[in-house]
Amino acid sequence: MIDLKAHIYSLLAADETIADLVGSNIHIFSDDSEQMENFVDRLPQITYARLALVPSITGVRNEIFQISAWSDNPKGAEELSQEIVRLFNRTSDTTYRACNVSTVNDSFDHNTKSFGIHVTAKFTIYDPAY
Amino acid sequence: MTSRTRTATSSFISSGSHSMSEFKLDQAPLDRALELALLGATQFVQSKIVPITPRDAERLPQNINRKDGLAPTRSTYFKPVSIGGNWYSGISGKLKQSIAHEAVSPLEQKIGVTVGTANAYAKYLEFGTRTMRPRSFLRKGIIDNQKGAMDVFRKLFNSAL
Numbered sequence: 001m002i003d004l005k006a007h008i009y010s011l012l013a014a015d016e017t018i019a020d021l022v023g024s025n026i027h028i029f030s031d032d033s034e035q036m037e038n039f040v041d042r043l044p045q046i047t048y049a050r051l052a053l054v055p056s057i058t059g060v061r062n063e064i065f066q067i068s069a070w071s072d073n074p075k076g077a078e079e080l081s082q083e084i085v086r087l088f089n090r091t092s093d094t095t096y097r098a099c100n101v102s103t104v105n106d107s108f109d110h111n112t113k114s115f116g117i118h119v120t121a122k123f124t125i126y127d128p129a130y
Numbered sequence: 131m132t133s134r135t136r137t138a139t140s141s142f143i144s145s146g147s148h149s150m151s152e153f154k155l156d157q158a159p160l161d162r163a164l165e166l167a168l169l170g171a172t173q174f175v176q177s178k179i180v181p182i183t184p185r186d187a188e189r190l191p192q193n194i195n196r197k198d199g200l201a202p203t204r205s206t207y208f209k210p211v212s213i214g215g216n217w218y219s220g221i222s223g224k225l226k227q228s229i230a231h232e233a234v235s236p237l238e239q240k241i242g243v244t245v246g247t248a249n250a251y252a253k254y255l256e257f258g259t260r261t262m263r264p265r266s267f268l269r270k271g272i273i274d275n276q277k278g279a280m281d282v283f284r285k286l287f288n289s290a291l
Contacts (some may be wrong), residue, residue, distance in 0.1 A: 052270045068258065
C-alpha cells in the first residue's frame with residue numbers, strides 16, 4: 001500500500017522554495033501532540049494531517065489531506081500557503097494520479113499569536129494493493 | 131452506410147408531426163424539483179455530520195469540585211454530573227446542535243455552524259491548533275457522504291418530477 005504521508009513529506013522537503021521559507025520545519029500532526037512543543041520557536045512551519053480516506057473503485061482511492069502553513073505574520077503564512085498550492089494543485093506524479101486543492105481557510109491562534117492557513121487537498125491514488 | 135443513415139434520419143425528422151419549436155420547457159416544476167432534491171441531499175449530509183461532530187469520549191469534562199465538598203449549583207453549571215465522588219460539568223452538546231444549513235440561493239445550500247457559543251471553537255476543531263490535530267467534521271462529513279447525497283438527490287429529483 002502506498003504511503004502518501006511519507007510521499008507528501010518528501011515532496012515538501014524536496015521543494016527548494018519551501019525549504020527557503022521553513023527550513024526543515026515540516027511536521028505530521030500526531031495524536032499525542034508532543035511534537036507541537038516549542039511551536040512558536042519553529043515558526044514558520046508546515047504541518048499536515050489526513051482528514052479522510054475514501055475508497056473509489058477497486059485499486060483507486062481518494063485521500064484528503066490538510067496541509068497547514070503557520071507563521072507569526074499573515075504575509076508569511078500567505079506566502080507559504082501559496083507555495084503549497086503551487087506544489088500540489090492540479091499535479092500528478094508516479095505515486096498519485098491527481099491532486100487538486102479544494103479549499104483554503106485561514107485561522108489565528110490567540111495563544112501563540114500565530115497565523116495558520118489550511119490547504120485542503122484531494123489526492124487520487126491508483127494502488128492495486130489497496 | 132453513412133449517407134443511408136443520414137437520409138433515414140432526415141426523413142424521420144421531416145415526416146414527424148411535431149417540430150422542435152413546439153416543445154416548451156416548463157421551468158417552474160424543474161426548479162421546484164431541483165430545490166427539493168438539493169434540500170433533501172443537504173439534510174442528508176447534515177444528518178451524517180452531526181454524529182461525527184467531535185467529542186472526546188475518553189476525556190472527562192471540566193472538574194467542578196467545590197472546596198466545601200458540596201454539590202455544585204445547577205444554576206452555575208450545566209447539568210453537573212457526579213462520577214466516582216467527583217463533580218464534572220455536563221456535556222452541553224452545543225456544537226452538535228449548532229450544525230445547520232441555510233439556502234444561499236434557490237439552488238445553493240450551505241452547511242456550517244450557526245453563530246453562537248460553539249461557533250467560537252468550531253474552527254479550531256475543524257482546522258486544528260498548535261497542540262491539536264484537526265478533527266475535521268464538516269469537510270470529512272461532506273467528503274465521506276458525497277455518494278450518498280447524490281443518491282438522495284437523484285431519488286428525490288426523480289420522484290418530484
